[in-house]
Amino acid sequence: MSVAPYERVKLARDNSRPTGLDYIKNIFQGFIEFHGDRCYADDHAIVGGIAKLNGQPVTVIAIEKGHTAKERTYRNFGAPNPEGYRKALRLMKQADKFGRPIICFIDTSGAYCGIGAEERGQGQAIAENLMEMSTLCVPVISILIGEGGSGGALALAVADRVWMLQNSVYSVISPEGCASILWKDAAQAETAAASLKLTAEDAKSLGVIERILSEKDMGKKEFYERIRTLLTEELQELSDDVDLISKRYDRFRRIGEGAAKEQV
Amino acid sequence: MAFINFIKPKNKLEEGGRTAAPVQQDAGEPEKKCPNCRKDIPLSRLWANNLVCSCGYHFRMKARQRIQMIVEKDSFQELYADVKAGNPLNFPGYQEKAETVRQISGEEEAVICGTAQIGKEKCCLFVMESYFMMGSMGSAVGEKITRLFEHATKHRLPVIGFTVSGGARMQEGLLSLMQMAKTSAAVKRHSDAGLLYIAVLTDPTTGGVTASFAMEADIILAEPGATVGFAGARVIEQTTRKPLPAGFQTSEFVLDHGFIDRIVIRSEQKKMLAELLEMHRGGNA
């Protein structure tokens, strides 16, 4: 059974999917939310704090889209501003200091395209996250749960392990955006979606992610339990690794190495 | 710094070489119209002045000409010239487009890397090429810049980088997105080794390049009037349905908002870079 790439995009965007906070509440115990970037504001599109995973303290960060119309407006539809990325980095550095593993849940159409976002350095905020995450001393696992929109998603995904839900997508540009730029026709989004190779299977075969998570019983107790078990096991393995930072470097270093061909 | 709101000319050739036909010139010496002051400038004078109009407008410049302008004579040694993009996703039309652009631009890829001497100092240098798919970053661009930073870290050299980019190269999908993380990690290693990195942002520096190595330098300079931003202005207008403020996403705008160190006009760039390199000789070692 195969689902067309553009259908995957629609599934990934579906309002009824569990959002970041659903994962936090159902996988971890005793979540304590921490707010603000200590610079400008508290971005409601990114939720972060500390919680326990099977008794172990961890830092959790999630891009939250909200479910109801009111929630979605409050969360800016999961499109973070620079202060969201700065809050996330602040919490990651806090985790680094106290030796807590970091788990990120990603679900965004992209970093917010706004006047204020540009004025406050959206590009700089993302750049700093990419740079700083590459040398965090603690294990980082990032899970794409819905949309993985470009740099705005990557800013929370410079991780040791990146996993994707079966019907989540991860892309450098939205298929509609790609179609309108390349073919001046947003209606060609289907073709773009297929060409961009944005499904979980594509990402895995390109070596961009390690694992695809099944959506069986999505939103039910069993679903979250399964993810909790996987996270616990993976963190166990990563915590024993003394070579974490250089392996994380190599993880990204090799991507696209073969695509950049050298002439003989 | 006077606030100049330049008009950006649209050049089809820069965007991927759809119009390769040369523009017909009138009899006499060929001239180019300045989009800022509207005067016709003889091409010879424009070239002698490193493509800067007497009104101060900075035209876009080809990467090799820029290298000539910045480095000591015969000091540039190109690295990784053979690295170029394939078509890893078999993206429709990409191979053909890249080949056309290669023929027109005379370059294999959207960045040129190497070592050079500026003033008395040796450095690693990368210069992005707007005439190659508007400096878009794919696997080859990411790979070349990453290799350059690794080379600089190994040999304890500073890096100077001129950026120009429309963003990630979408024809390489996720692979191009990942180059943002890959280059950033290489910049971080170079930085952690106590070495200097200076970025010079030129028109336009946007998207995934802004959100990675353009904004990660110790010292960030920019040319006057360059577009510098993350999201495209049109996308922001559509998203917010608000008029954009005057001078939005220009060098002057990002300077005003605290994201770059200085604006440096072209004729002063070499002297400024030489001076900065000299003041950081040997990094922090």
Ligand SMILES: [Zn+2]
């Ligand atoms: Zn002029």
